Every structure is written in structure tokens, then in C-alpha cells.
Amino acid sequence: MSPILELRDVSVTYRGGGESAVRGVSLSLGEGETLGLAGESGCGKTTLAMSVLRLLPKSAHIEGQILLDGEDVREMTFGQLRAVRWASASVVFQGAMHALNPVRTIGDQIAEPIKLHGRGGEDLRERVAELLAQVELPADRANAYPHELSGGQKQRVMIAMALACEPRLVIADEPTTALDVVVQAQILELMRRLVAERGIALVMISHDLSVLSASCAQLAVMYQGRVVEHGPARQVMTRPQHEHSKALADAFPTVGDPEFRLTESASRGPALLAAEDIAVDFRGRSGQVVHAVRGVDLAVEEQEIVALVGQSGSGKTTLARTLLGLQQPTRGAVRYDGVPLPTSTAGLREYRRQVQLVLQDPTGALNPRHTVYEAVAEGLRIHGITDDERGRVAAALEAAELRPAEKFFGRLPQELSGGQRQRVVIAGALVLEPKVLVADEPVASLDATVRGEILALLLRLRVERGLSTLVITHDLGLAWNIADRVAVMYRGELVEVGPVEQVLLDPQHDYTRTLLAAVPSVERRVA
Structure with a gap:
């Protein structure tokens, strides 16, 4: 079975930006497969993910091949690209707090990609209710505005929008950033369930290895624009081979580290x-x-x-x-x-x-x-x-x-x-x-x-x-x-x-x- 997404020696350079933001990355992802992209801020993971649907600014120059269902995204006309976005591949953008339009209802925003792809003949109200149910939100939330929803609910709305046109590939950019642990677990479980039930291919971006290892079968670690380690998520998490992967897996200091221990004479008062x-x-x-x-x-x-x-x-x-x-x-x-x-x-x-x-x-x-x-x-x-x-x-x-x-x-x-x-x-x-x-x-x-x-x-x-x-x-x-x-x-x-x-x-x-x-x-x- 041919992969849904295949990256062949992809590099991205910004005009006037000096070194490449992404350097020679090759990855592939098939139906029902999950890939986690990990790395520090600035390592190139979001640039790589946004290049899949050519969502980068005009100053970005992409080299290599980005194959979506065998078609090179780099060679698509704008009309072809517009037909692919939302329908074949969609994005759950980082920061649901700011990604939603504050003056439009949730229902209108979920319905928008459906209308854009000429599916307005469907019963939109019924389809929006169905999508809200898939992300475990009540149908009456369609009439709510973003400020009336919690952070976790907004993130679910973004996922519902990404699923609206039944794409085969979903890219989730930091979908759990700033969410509390219980809501984070709910969002991750939702993503796992959707992959299992609908067979979508999922690319999840995060700086948190533990989040990715709990959600993705494969894990790729990026450093300075390159993929420095790629393999089964649990293996990369527990037995990292590259120095940068080890640094990400062991990024937290601890109160028990010798340099942070208080002296014996330090005594706490009232x-x-x-x-x-x-x-x-x-x-x-x-x-x-x-x-x-x-x-x-x-x-x-x-x-x-x-x-x-x-x-x-x-x-x-x-x-x-x-x-x-x-x-x-x-x-x-x-x-x-x-x-x-x-x-x-x-x-x-x-x-x-x-x-x-x-x-x-x-x-x-x-x-x-x-x-x-x-x-x-x-x-x-x-x-x-x-x-x-x-x-x-x-x-x-x-x-x-x-x-x-x-x-x-x-x-x-x-x-x-x-x-x-x-x-x-x-x-x-x-x-x-x-x-x-x-x-x-x-x-x-x-x-x-x-x-x-x-x-x-x-x-x-x-x-x-x-x-x-x-x-x-x-x-x-x-x-x-x-x-x-x-x-x-x-x-x-x-x-x-x-x-x-x-x-x-x-x-x-x-x-x-x-x-x-x-x-x-x-x-x-x-x-």
C-alpha cells in the first residue's frame, strides 16, 4: 500500500534567513499510522509540517518532494492545492485560544470548510452536530462563541474542523499546549480513537516526548532542521541514541540533584x-x-x-x-x-x-x-x-x-x-x-x-x-x-x-x- 504522505529530501530556506530551517528530511506515513515530531522551538518541526500543505510564507523556498497520495504538493496549482486542503489533508493549528474567530459561532466555523469544498448540499446543521459528537461536545455548543468555551473545548472544535471534510491526513501542531493534564489526556485519547476508527494518518507535533510516546507509534526527533533520530516511539523515549534525544527525554532538573540541595545548616523557620x-x-x-x-x-x-x-x-x-x-x-x-x-x-x-x-x-x-x-x-x-x-x-x-x-x-x-x-x-x-x-x-x-x-x-x-x-x-x-x-x-x-x-x-x-x-x-x- 502506497503511503498517504511521503517526504523525500525536503529542505526549507527562508530568504534572508541564512541557514535552512529544514534540511534534507525524508519520512513517510501510511493509513492508520501515527508519527510524532519532537524537538525544541526553532528546530524546524512546524516549518516541516506546514510545508506539507504549502502554508509557509512567500519568503520560504521548498526543495525536495512532498507527495500527498502520490501527487507532489510543490507542483500543484493554487486551485489544485485549494482542493486538497481540508479535503485530503487538514491542520489542527497550535493555540486554539487564538485560532478561532471570536465573532463567529462555533457551528459557523466548523461548517466553513464544508461550504468551501462544495458540500453545502448536505444538512449542515446535522453534519456540524455529528462532528461535535465525534469530538464529544454537545450539539448546542454550535451556537456558542469561542469565549464561552474552555481551552479543552476550543481544542476539540479545532479537531472537529479538521475532520469536517473527512481528510486522510491530519497534522496536529502542539494540540495539548497549556491544557491541564486531565484535558490533555482526553484530547490525546480522542486523537488515538479517531485514528483507530477512521484510519486517518496523523502527524503530531510537540516538544513533549512523553505526550508523543503516549499517542504515536513512530517518533522523529528534529534538531537544527534535521531528523536526528527516528524509530518506534517507546524505544526513542526510553532508549534514545542521539544526544539531543537524550536531552529532551531528561530535560527536567530535580530537587535531588546535588547542585540544588540545601546545606545542612539551612533550616526552615515558621x-x-x-x-x-x-x-x-x-x-x-x-x-x-x-x-x-x-x-x-x-x-x-x-x-x-x-x-x-x-x-x-x-x-x-x-x-x-x-x-x-x-x-x-x-x-x-x-x-x-x-x-x-x-x-x-x-x-x-x-x-x-x-x-x-x-x-x-x-x-x-x-x-x-x-x-x-x-x-x-x-x-x-x-x-x-x-x-x-x-x-x-x-x-x-x-x-x-x-x-x-x-x-x-x-x-x-x-x-x-x-x-x-x-x-x-x-x-x-x-x-x-x-x-x-x-x-x-x-x-x-x-x-x-x-x-x-x-x-x-x-x-x-x-x-x-x-x-x-x-x-x-x-x-x-x-x-x-x-x-x-x-x-x-x-x-x-x-x-x-x-x-x-x-x-x-x-x-x-x-x-x-x-x-x-x-x-x-x-x-x-x-x-
Whole structure:
């Protein structure tokens, strides 16, 4: 049986871009087969995938052959290409949050490719309902707008659109990025089921080897535009041969690594930051009371890393905002070093010098018109700290491992990689020399190697600066590798709190077991 997709010595070069983004890649995929493309950001995996349907910008020059059902995509006219897109091959684009039109209903957007391919004679309403059912969404979601859906639901809508014209090949670009572990597991199971039931060929792109090994039979690892390793997914995951594959498979640092261990003299005192019986209620649009946080007790001690884990919507971020004084609790108290959170503006400003927030999305957190220097210096200026501003900014950037610091002073956010932007955000917190960091999903959108570097930075700051950190995450693998204690949040309540080994190796609550069951793999950390 001839392959559905065959790449023969494919290379892609961007005009003015220097070296090739993709270099001499040859791969093939048949009916019902699944291929995972792994690698760091910038390795060429998305460029390679988008070249299959010639979705690259005009500045891209493609060499080699891209055969789709035996036809070379490079030689197709625009009309032929238009007939192939959606019908023979489709794409689930990265970032469902931004890929859907915010002013059109879900039903209209799913129906669009059907209309484009002249299938309007079908009962569109019935076909849309059928597609929603295939991705396990109720038919009434067709009348909803994107902002009314959760992240997981939006991702399912993107999959429904990709299946609308019954293509033989589906390319899924980072389909689970920033989704919590339970929704991620549901999306991956959905993709596996669709492959089994419909015999489609699936190319899945991710920086997470564990996600790909749980979903794909074959795995190709890309590095600097080349495929450096290709084989059965489990083999590549557990017995990688190339150095880069080994780095991806072992990208996480661990709290047990010798360089991150605290000295024997380091002893923790009373809790630095504590929530005492915190409850936060909101009133919904229809007047009903929403209990976002319910009676939470949580403490972060000196030089301790606590991971607050749970699904999206469990109340993690609301609790973090309350700890930072950005949200008033309905009941309970927040204490810093044993003292209740101040209520005055001046008192809160001084408090926030000690407890700093690291936001989830570094791109959204940084003003695109401000240089790195201005972004880091902003906190100093807000707090009226005028002595040695340049030296303080340089020291913060150095501590965030942006070296030499002066090299980054004049750069704008768009001139930085995702990992560098996250380091700038961390430097903006460090410049005030806080005692506690509250890090909200600090590595959710970063590739595996950069994610490991940022987590290693947090561990190093704990040793070198004595920082305490509350890490908010849906990633149990992250918690397993860097946390001293884990607090599991479910529907606004803490259902389980304890040392990381106790909670993750011997979970007592059913919800914790559900989270663990949804994780593709959790490797035992260094003892």
C-alpha cells in the first residue's frame, strides 16, 4: 500500500534567513499510522509540517518532494492545492485560544470548510452536530462563541474542523499546549480513537516526548532542521541514541540533584506566607454565588518550594491572587511572616516587595515597546528605589541567567526567545529582592529544554538567594521534579497536601489519583 504522505529530501530556506530551517528530511506515513515530531522551538518541526500543505510564507523556498497520495504538493496549482486542503489533508493549528474567530459561532466555523469544498448540499446543521459528537461536545455548543468555551473545548472544535471534510491526513501542531493534564489526556485519547476508527494518518507535533510516546507509534526527533533520530516511539523515549534525544527525554532538573540541595545548616523557620481558612466567592451573571475558593489553609516555609496543582478552573489562580493582595477574601486571612496582610496602599506596596508574581505568559506580561532594561527597572521606579538602578537591573538579569546583562539592556521582547522572555519576567521580580515568588504556570508554553532551564533557575535561586516559591501548575511532572510539598486543589478546596513523594506515590484522594492517571509518564526523581 502506497503511503498517504511521503517526504523525500525536503529542505526549507527562508530568504534572508541564512541557514535552512529544514534540511534534507525524508519520512513517510501510511493509513492508520501515527508519527510524532519532537524537538525544541526553532528546530524546524512546524516549518516541516506546514510545508506539507504549502502554508509557509512567500519568503520560504521548498526543495525536495512532498507527495500527498502520490501527487507532489510543490507542483500543484493554487486551485489544485485549494482542493486538497481540508479535503485530503487538514491542520489542527497550535493555540486554539487564538485560532478561532471570536465573532463567529462555533457551528459557523466548523461548517466553513464544508461550504468551501462544495458540500453545502448536505444538512449542515446535522453534519456540524455529528462532528461535535465525534469530538464529544454537545450539539448546542454550535451556537456558542469561542469565549464561552474552555481551552479543552476550543481544542476539540479545532479537531472537529479538521475532520469536517473527512481528510486522510491530519497534522496536529502542539494540540495539548497549556491544557491541564486531565484535558490533555482526553484530547490525546480522542486523537488515538479517531485514528483507530477512521484510519486517518496523523502527524503530531510537540516538544513533549512523553505526550508523543503516549499517542504515536513512530517518533522523529528534529534538531537544527534535521531528523536526528527516528524509530518506534517507546524505544526513542526510553532508549534514545542521539544526544539531543537524550536531552529532551531528561530535560527536567530535580530537587535531588546535588547542585540544588540545601546545606545542612539551612533550616526552615515558621511559614513565610500562609493562607488561613481562605474563602473567595463571586457572584455570577445570573446572580448565583460561585465558591471559587473554599476554606483553604496553605503555608510556604522559608526556602521551600510548594506546588499547587489542579485542573483549570479549580481555583489555583484565584488563591494566588488572594495571597498577593490582588483579590480580597470573603473569609479568612493571609499572613506574611506571621503578620496579617496590610490593607493600606502603602502597606500593600511594601508587602509586594517581599512577595512577587511571575506571570504565566511572558509575551503578554512584557510591554512590546519597552526594552528589557525598562521592563526590569519598572519595579524599582514604582517603589521609588533610585540608588544604583543600572547595577540593580544588571544584577537581576545576571541572577536570571541573562549574561552578560548589558547585552540585553536595549533589546525588545520580540527580539528574544520564549525562554529569554520568561527570564526577563523573573528578573523583573528579582530586582526587588523578594523573599517569596508566586510563579503561575511559569513554563506552560516553553519547550522541554527551555522548561528545564527555567525550573533549574528556580531551584538555583532557592539555594543562592534563599527564595521560597509557590509554583502554580497543572503539570504533575513539574511538581514531582522540583517541589518539596504538593497541594492538590479541586473545586476550590485543597483535597490533599503533603511531601511530594507521599502525595504522588501514595495518593489518598480520588481526584489526585485521576490527575496521576492522566499523566503520560512520571519518572522517579533522584533520591
